[in-house]
Structures are given as structure tokens and as C-alpha cells.
Amino acid sequence: MAKEIQKQTIDRKKNDDVFAGYTEEELFARVPLDSLSAEKITAPRYSYWHSVFRVFFRKRLNIVILSLLAVVVLMAYVYPALVHYDPFVNIMNSTAKHLGPKAAMEKFGYNIHNILGTGGSGESTFDAIWYGSRISISLAFISALINMVVGVLLGAVWGFSKRVDMIMTQVYSIIANVPSILVIAVLIMLVGASFWSMVFAFTITGWLFIAYFIRTQVVIIRDREYNLASKCLGTSTVKIAFRNILPFMTSIIVTLAASEIPGYISFEVFMAYIGMGLSDKSLGVIISEAQSAMVTPGWEFEFWSPVAITAIISVVLYVAGQNLGDASDPRTHM
Amino acid sequence: MAKYLFKRILYGIFSLVAVVAIVMILIYSMLDRELVFAGDANYVKQKANQKEAYKYNKWEQYGYVDYVPYGDYLKDLVKAGEIDEETRAAAASIGRKEDKDSEITKEYVAKFKEYYGSKGYTIVRLDAKLSGKKVATGGQQQLFACRDIPLRERVWKYFTGLLTFDNIHKVENISGERKLTFTWHDPAYGGYKLSPAILGNGTFHKYLLYVDDRFPYVHQHFASLNLGTSYTVNQGVDVFTTMNAPQGSYVKSMVTYPSGYTEMSADDLHTATYLEGSRDTSLVNKDRFTDDYTNVITKKNGLSKIGYSFVIGIIEVILAYLVGLPIGVLMARKKDKLADKIGTFYIVFVIAVPSLAYIFMIKAIGGKLGLPTTFDMESTNRLMYFLPIISLSLPAIGGLMRWMRRYMIDQMNSDYVKFARSGGLSEKEIFRKHIMKNASIPIIHGIPGAVLGAMVGAIVTERVYVVPGAGNLLTIAITKYDNGVIVGVTLFYATLTVTSLILGDILMSIVDPRISFTTKDR
Numbered sequence: 001m002a003k004e005i006q007k008q009t010i011d012r013k014k015n016d017d018v019f020a021g022y023t024e025e026e027l028f029a030r031v032p033l034d035s036l037s038a039e040k041i042t043a044p045r046y047s048y049w050h051s052v053f054r055v056f057f058r059k060r061l062n063i064v065i066l067s068l069l070a071v072v073v074l075m076a077y078v079y080p081a082l083v084h085y086d087p088f089v090n091i092m093n094s095t096a097k098h099l100g101p102k103a104a105m106e107k108f109g110y111n112i113h114n115i116l117g118t119g120g121s122g123e124s125t126f127d128a129i130w131y132g133s134r135i136s137i138s139l140a141f142i143s144a145l146i147n148m149v150v151g152v153l154l155g156a157v158w159g160f161s162k163r164v165d166m167i168m169t170q171v172y173s174i175i176a177n178v179p180s181i182l183v184i185a186v187l188i189m190l191v192g193a194s195f196w197s198m199v200f201a202f203t204i205t206g207w208l209f210i211a212y213f214i215r216t217q218v219v220i221i222r223d224r225e226y227n228l229a230s231k232c233l234g235t236s237t238v239k240i241a242f243r244n245i246l247p248f249m250t251s252i253i254v255t256l257a258a259s260e261i262p263g264y265i266s267f268e269v270f271m272a273y274i275g276m277g278l279s280d281k282s283l284g285v286i287i288s289e290a291q292s293a294m295v296t297p298g299w300e301f302e303f304w305s306p307v308a309i310t311a312i313i314s315v316v317l318y319v320a321g322q323n324l325g326d327a328s329d330p331r332t333h334m
Numbered sequence: 335m336a337k338y339l340f341k342r343i344l345y346g347i348f349s350l351v352a353v354v355a356i357v358m359i360l361i362y363s364m365l366d367r368e369l370v371f372a373g374d375a376n377y378v379k380q381k382a383n384q385k386e387a388y389k390y391n392k393w394e395q396y397g398y399v400d401y402v403p404y405g406d407y408l409k410d411l412v413k414a415g416e417i418d419e420e421t422r423a424a425a426a427s428i429g430r431k432e433d434k435d436s437e438i439t440k441e442y443v444a445k446f447k448e449y450y451g452s453k454g455y456t457i458v459r460l461d462a463k464l465s466g467k468k469v470a471t472g473g474q475q476q477l478f479a480c481r482d483i484p485l486r487e488r489v490w491k492y493f494t495g496l497l498t499f500d501n502i503h504k505v506e507n508i509s510g511e512r513k514l515t516f517t518w519h520d521p522a523y524g525g526y527k528l529s530p531a532i533l534g535n536g537t538f539h540k541y542l543l544y545v546d547d548r549f550p551y552v553h554q555h556f557a558s559l560n561l562g563t564s565y566t567v568n569q570g571v572d573v574f575t576t577m578n579a580p581q582g583s584y585v586k587s588m589v590t591y592p593s594g595y596t597e598m599s600a601d602d603l604h605t606a607t608y609l610e611g612s613r614d615t616s617l618v619n620k621d622r623f624t625d626d627y628t629n630v631i632t633k634k635n636g637l638s639k640i641g642y643s644f645v646i647g648i649i650e651v652i653l654a655y656l657v658g659l660p661i662g663v664l665m666a667r668k669k670d671k672l673a674d675k676i677g678t679f680y681i682v683f684v685i686a687v688p689s690l691a692y693i694f695m696i697k698a699i700g701g702k703l704g705l706p707t708t709f710d711m712e713s714t715n716r717l718m719y720f721l722p723i724i725s726l727s728l729p730a731i732g733g734l735m736r737w738m739r740r741y742m743i744d745q746m747n748s749d750y751v752k753f754a755r756s757g758g759l760s761e762k763e764i765f766r767k768h769i770m771k772n773a774s775i776p777i778i779h780g781i782p783g784a785v786l787g788a789m790v791g792a793i794v795t796e797r798v799y800v801v802p803g804a805g806n807l808l809t810i811a812i813t814k815y816d817n818g819v820i821v822g823v824t825l826f827y828a829t830l831t832v833t834s835l836i837l838g839d840i841l842m843s844i845v846d847p848r849i850s851f852t853t854k855d856r
Contacts, residue, residue: 175356177824177828178353178356181808185813186364259685269690307688307691307694307695310687
């Protein structure tokens with residue numbers, strides 16, 4: 001504090017030097033009244049997203065998390081495109097199954113495919129994991145995206161309109177009570193366990209829970225004073241929704257999306273574990289198939305590596321999303 | 335308040351009916367019925383016409399259709415006294431083709447068609463499949479009526495059959511006078527011990543009221559709940575019984591049967607139900623019983639499915655609240671300090687890592703420490719509860735920590751706290767008397783849900799540790815196409831959710847007098 005005062009006095013002294021030699025008239029001249037520019041409010045330039053990223057990158061942990069995320073995405077999407085992976089290449093070779101990393105390296109040579117050993121049908125665990133991650137991340141991302149878009153839009157309408165609210169709250173209390181496992185199981189039996197039918201099964205009721213969450217948030221801020229004031233001044237509802245409420249909601253939506261994606265990765269693993277998983281070899285399917293390997297001495301790698309990768313992917317996505325959510329809250333932009 | 339509650343309960347019941355209707359549409363209308371036969375070894379063996387008849391027969395058992403073979407129709411006519419046995423025998427044999435029917439058969443087939451046709455049934459007649467001059471295997475001619483049960487009738491039947499009341503006109507043929515008798519000395523204990531009981535004759539259950547040493551000590555059979563009959567999971571038994579019946583191995587004790595015969599047995603005479611003609615067909619029953627109330631359940635040493643789930647669940651809930659809340663409070667008090675950071679790291683771990691991953695981790699670590707990793711009903715080792723409880727409580731603790739911290743921090747920034755501080759209250763006092771009280775209101779709202787939710791059980795945890803709990807009932811029923819169980823379990827879960835929401839609201843309004851659900855009370 002004391003330093004600041006000192007600095008200010010130095011500044012004033014400098015100014016005094018600059019203004020030395022001027023007469024009073026020269027220093028203070030009357031300016032004609034300009035009503036137009038008098039209305040203008042000058043403020044430091046503020047760009048919302050610019051500030052978001054400034055705040056986000058201020059934390060050093062976020063840079064680490066982002067680079068980890070980049071590695072994960074690169075491995076899940078670019079690596080499988082570059083490397084040819086055939087899960088059944090060693091299916092007839094009984095000596096190639098359930099090998100630890102060391103044994104696999106000795107058998108197949110020292111390369112990246114073998115650093116995690118081989119699985120139950122002689123496939124490279126390392127390759128299988130990244131092929132699986134691609135499916136799991138895509139599934140979670142697409143499901144979350146659809147759910148978020150539909151859920152946020154309908155949730156906003158649900159929160160705004162009192163008539164819609166009455167009906168939808170009843171609908172919600174019914175649908176929320178139908179076990180989602182049952183809905184998903186029925187849908188999978190109906191349309192098969194392919195990737196897109198899984199997306200369909202995850203999103204058919206999934207949006208409702210997001211919409212309900214958004215609805216509650218909208219209801220909380222809908223009747224705040226500043227919105228009432230806006231309404232009194234004649235602002236249209238659409239403008240209130242986009243200009244007054246949406247900025248307030250951005251951080252909530254980002255935070256929600258951040259927990260949605262890891263949530264769906266977990267859910268996919270869970271569904272595979274109870275026997276209602278995908279027909280493709282996603283992470284969940286790999287984990288549930290390698291269950292017995294957990295307790296078998298020497299086979300641990302083929303079980304624990306997909307589990308570890310799933311955990312890493314989820315944590316990275318979750319932390320990155322949470323911190324982005326924090327950064328997108330304008331109150332942190334000071 | 336009473337009016338509001340009544341309205342809430344009414345809405346709750348309405349949504350329960352809707353849930354059941356939706357589930358029924360899902361499983362009866364949308365699912366492919368042929369899937370039922372996917373794992374059916376008998377189905378593959380059946381051929382031609384017999385296969386068709388077998389299919390409809392099974393579908394009726396699974397609850398998809400109403401199926402009436404022509405033969406059953408005739409038997410019903412005999413029962414109703416419209417025709418005699420001779421006519422039935424004559425009319426029952428239908429020809430290989432429709433034009434080969436005898437006169438009397440033609441007459442009754444026409445009646446059959448008219449009767450069921452008018453009720454909306456489809457009449458199916460399959461002509462005999464021949465190989466050469468002989469009937470091919472399974473190619474016998476078939477005649478039956480069938481129809482899909484409409485949704486409205488299905489829902490109506492389900493809800494009206496939910497509660498059944500036992501009365502003395504319940505069973506058809508009974509020897510002796512139909513009556514209820516009250517006794518101070520329960521005959522199941524030999525007839526000299528003081529133990530009140532109400533016995534019935536003509537009722538479905540023999541004992542309508544009795545006392546024994548199992549919780550809740552006084553039991554009744556006047557009204558019974560039928561959530562839905564199982565077909566594959568636990569054949570012929572109601573879902574509610576499946577969830578509540580003791581499991582494990584038999585507990586034998588000296589049992590004095592009604593005939594005076596005494597033997598070491600696990601039979602629980604109090605559960606005796608009527609089974610017509612059972613005494614005449616079985617010598618075992620004849621030796622032991624004096625009437626046809628011979629169908630008894632055996633005593634077992636284990637808990638029921640819900641029992642195991644509840645024991646594990648309730649300890650988990652208590653542990654979660656005892657550990658999670660104080661840590662959440664601590665995190666809020668030491669915001670942005672080390673304790674908060676460690677806590678946040680834990681919360682992120684628990685939320686982001688798939689539950690399956692850390693359950694397996696706990697199992698592996700527990701196994702290394704020498705703790706039992708699989709559940710065994712025969713074992714008396716209490717340690718086997720340890721790992722399932724830990725696996726369930728870790729995420730629950732994380733969730734409670736997260737919310738308690740959030741609510742506390744929200745309250746910390748509010749004006750009344752600043753006012754209290756300016757009034758000179760110590761930080762300790764502000765936290766204990768002001769912030770804690772307000773922050774715990776939303777937490778209290780969740781308590782009934784947590785306690786009732788303990789009965790539902792946990793799917794993954796119970797699978798990993800092989801706990802014979804209720805958590806897996808729904809998934810097993812889905813994979814086995816046991817429609818009765820699916821509907822019953824869903825209704826049970828939904829009732830718990832609806833009840834816990836209402837209880838949560840009541841509890842919240844008791845704790846916080848500012849909260850009122852009726853506009854008048856304000």
C-alpha cells in the first residue's frame with residue numbers, strides 16, 4: 001500500500017513537470033457540449049472467451065492436464081489410424097495368449113505393441129486399449145453432445161414457460177422412475193448393440209435429466225431483479241434468454257458437460273460389465289472380458305491396463321472440464 | 335400440510351401407475367417375443383405344429399398372451415356342468431383337416447370359435463402335417479384361441495391384484511367347516527406354549543396371525559402383496575417373496591406336525607398354504623398333516639436378498655454420513671488450504687474414475703491384506719461384510735463431502751454470516767450455530783432417500799463380491815426375460831423413490847420451519 005502511494009506522488013511530480021510553463025487558460029479550455037459522446041461509457045476492452053482462456057491458463061496444472069488430454073486424444077484417434085491392429089492375428093497360437101510384458105517382448109520383439117503384454121486371444125493389449133478408447137471416447141462424446149444440446153434447449157424452455165413446467169415436471173417424475181438399465185436393455189435388444197444404437201439408447205432418456213438440471217437453474221435466475229428490470233424495459237424473451245441468462249449459464253453448462261463425458265465412459269464400462277455392452281471392443285468390453293485375469297497370477301496386465309487407461313481418460317477429461325467451467329464463470333475474471 | 339401431503343401421495347401413485355404402464359409397453363409390446371426361446375432347450379426339440387402350440391403356451395406363462403386350447407375350453411364346459419364327460423371325449427378329437435371333423439366336434443368347434451371370436455381372440459387351426467400317410471413328428475392338428483392382452487387390461491389387472499386378502503372362502507374344496515379360530519396356544523409349538531395365533535380353515539394360508547422369534551415377531555397373512563409372479567428367476571414365486579425369503583442352508587429343529595409326528599426338520603409350519611389333494615398323493619404329507627395345508631416354506635439361516643443388501647447398505651449410509659459430513663465441514667473451514675486440496679483430489683478421483691475400477695482396486699488390495707473377497711452365507715465371519723461396505727461407502731463419502739463443502743461455502747458468503755461476524759461472534763460459533771444449521775438442510779433432505787435406497791442394493795458391488803443381495807435382481811430378470819419380475823422390481827424401486835422424496839420434503843420442513851409447502855401456513 002505504502003509503495004503505491006509513493007508511486008502516485010512520483011507520477012504527480014512528473015505531471016507537474018510536464019505542465020510547467022503553461023498558463024491557466026491554456027491548461028483549461030472550455031469544450032463544446034457533445035451529448036453523443038457524453039453517453040458513451042468507456043471501459044477496458046473485455047472479451048469473454050479471451051478472459052476465459054486467460055484465467056484457464058493462469059493455472060499451471062491446466063497446461064499439464066491439457067497436454068495429457070492431447071496425448072490421450074492423439075493415442076486414441078491418430079494411433080489406431082496409423083497402426084494396423086488385428087485382434088485375431090494370434091488366435092491359433094496358444095503360446096501367444098496371456099503373456100506378461102516381458103514374455104511378450106521376448107517372443108515378439110521389443111516394440112511398442114508389446115509393452116503391456118498380450119490378452120486372451122493373443123492380441124496386443126496396448127493396441128486393444130487404444131482401439132477401445134477411441135470407441136469409448138467417441139460414444140461418450142457423441143452421447144454427451146446430443147444430450148447437452150437437446151437438454152439445454154428444452155431445459156431452457158421448460159424453465160421459462162410455467163405451463164410447460166407443470167407438464168414436464170410430471171413427465172420427469174414418471175420417466176426418472178423407469179430404470180434406465182431397463183430402457184437401454186430393451187433398446188439394445190430391439191436395435192442391436194452397435195455403436196449408434198448405443199448412442200440412441202444413452203440419449204433417448206438421458207437428455208431429460210440434463211433438461212431438468214438446466215430447468216432448475218433457469219428457474220433460479222429467471223425471476224432475479226435484473227431480468228425483471230429487463231422485462232419492464234421491454235426486452236423480448238428471446239433476448240433475455242440469450243443475453244441475460246445464457247452468459248450466466250455458460251459455466252454451469254461447461255461444468256455439466258465436463259462430468260457428462262466421463263460419466264458416459266463409466267456408464268459404458270458398467271453396462272459392459274453387467275452384460276449389456278457394445279458388440280465392438282470398447283474399453284468397457286475389454287475390462288469385463290478380462291475380469292478373470294485380475295485374480296490370475298501373471299495375467300494382471302491385461303486387466304489393470306484398460307482399467308488404468310479408463311481412469312486416466314476420465315480424470316483428465318473431468319479435471320479439464322471442471323477447470324474450464326471455473327474459468328468460464330465471469331466472476332473469476334477479475 | 336395434510337392436504338398438500340395427500341396431493342403429493344396422489345401424484346405419486348399416479349406416477350407409479352404410469353411407470354408400470356411404460357415398463358409394460360417396453361417389455362410386452364416393444365421386445366421381440368421370440369427372444370424368450372433363445373436359451374430354451376425344449377423349444378429346439380419341438381417340431382411343426384407342436385412348436386407353434388408350445389410357443390403360445392410359453393408366451394402365456396411369460397404373460398404375453400391369453401391362450402386357450404380347444405381341449406381346455408371343453409374341460410371348462412364340463413366344469414361348468416354344461417356338458418358331460420362323454421360329450422367332451424367325443425367332441426375333443428378334431429380331425430386332421432377341418433372338413434374331416436365329426437358332427438359333434440363340428441358343433442363344439444363352431445361354439446368355440448363363436449365364443450372366443452366375440453371376445454376378440456384369434457382362432458388358429460393348424461391342419462395335421464403328414465409325412466406319407468402318417469402324421470409327422472409334432473405335426474398333430476391343433477386348435478386354439480389366442481389374443482394379446484391389451485395394455486389397459488394388463489395394468490388394471492396388475493394393480494387390482496397387487497393386494498390380495500385371504501378369507502375363509504378362498505379355496506374351493508375344503509374338508510371341515512370354513513372358519514377362523516383364535517388360540518392362545520399355537521399348535522405349531524406343540525400346543526402348550528403361550529403364543530397367540532389365528533388359524534383358518536378355508537383360507538389360503540393356515541396361519542393368519544402368529545408370533546415367532548424373527549423380526550418383526552408378529553406376522554400376518556391376512557393381506558399379501560403380489561408384485562408379480564416370477565417365471566424364470568424363481569419359478570412361480572412372487573417377486574416380493576423372492577426378495578424377502580431367507581436364503582442359505584436349512585435350519586433344522588424339532589418340529590411337531592399336526593398329526594403328532596415329530597421329526598428334525600426345517601419346515602416352518604407357520605407358512606403352510608393350501609394345496610389341493612396334496613395329502614392323498616403324498617405319503618410324506620399323509621404322515622405329517624391332518625389336512626391339505628401342506629405347502630410349507632423351509633427355515634434357512636441366511637438373510638433375505640433385501641436383508642443382505644440392507645445390512646450392507648445401511649452401514650454404508652451411516653458410515654458415509656459419519657465420515658463424509660465432518661470432512662466436508664473441515665474442507666469448507668480450511669478452504670484453499672491443504673486439507674481442502676486433498677479432499678478435492680479425493681472427490682475428483684471418486685467421481686471421475688469408473689466405479690468398477692476402484693471396486694476392483696479395493697478388492698485386490700483387500701485380498702492382499704487377507705480379507706475375504708467373496709461373500710459366503712455359510713460363513714460366520716463378519717469380516718466378509720467389510721470390503722463390500724468399503725467399496726460402497728468410498729463414493730458415498732466423496733459425494734457427501736462434495737455437497738457439504740459446496741453448501742457450507744455458499745452459506746459462508748451470505749449476509750447473515752457477515753452480520754454475525756460484525757456482531758462479534760467467534761468463528762467457531764458462527765460455523766456451528768449459523769452455517770452448519772443452514773447448510774445441513776439440503777443434506778437432511780437426502781437422508782430418507784439414502785436409507786430407503788439401501789434396500790435396493792448395488793449392482794456392481796454385489797456382483798464383484800458375490801453378495802446374494804437384491805441389486806442384481808433386475809439385471810438378471812432382464813437377461814432372463816422374466817417379465818413378472820421386471821415389472822415387480824421396477825414398481826418396488828419406484829415406490830421407494832417416490833416415498834423417499836415425500837419423506838425428504840417432510841423431514842426438511844420439520845427441521846427448517848421456514849420451509850412450508852402450503853401457501854396458507856406462511
